[in-house]
Amino acid sequence: DTGVSQNPRHKITKRGQNVTFRCDPISEHNRLYWYRQTLGQGPEFLTYFQNEAQLEKSRLLSDRFSAERPKGSFSTLEIQRTEQGDSAMYLCASSFRSYGDAGELFFGEGSRLTVL
């Protein structure tokens, strides 16, 4: 399967612990997005990379959150000192952006975080 891959699919942690999620986008996709989705709501944008550069961050991305895409391929999203409010599904999406192309987003199946 050459779709967007996210790991782990499920993570249960205690409040105050750090967690890290990994996203492997579709090969050669130059754009990568992180979204967060809570129960019954639509996904909310967190941050976006074009190649290795993080170009936009939502105000939802507090200083406890950090995202990287070191070589312009896979990306990690780390949450430090987790809080119960961080419990959500974390979705990764990728797209290939070229001139004249609106760039459909391909989403992974998400990483579900439960903070106890």
Place this chain on the structure above:
Amino acid sequence: DAKTTQPTSMDCAEGRAANLPCNHSTISGNEYVYWYRQIHSQGPQYIIHGLKNNETNEMASLIITEDRKSSTLILPHATLRDTAVYYCIVREYSNNNAGNMLTFGGGTRLMVKP
């Protein structure tokens, strides 16, 4: 904030056409209408998008009104596997480094019933 308004939920009989409406009265000239759907426990899946002309692909048809203030997604022969949340999204397209990210609203929960 989402620039679209959709009904919270809809039902459709299996085998019948499902017509999902969306209002986007403040849409601007360089904004496309996108539809994604999200089946339970999966990530959103792209369905179709359009600017002003009607569009059709293997999944659905998109009908955009002439004034572009509303649109309808049509699933011609709904199946049980089409049960999902359907998101109508207005997305700006520009040739720069802007993310062109999607802003999701609450969507329409479509239930296809046998």
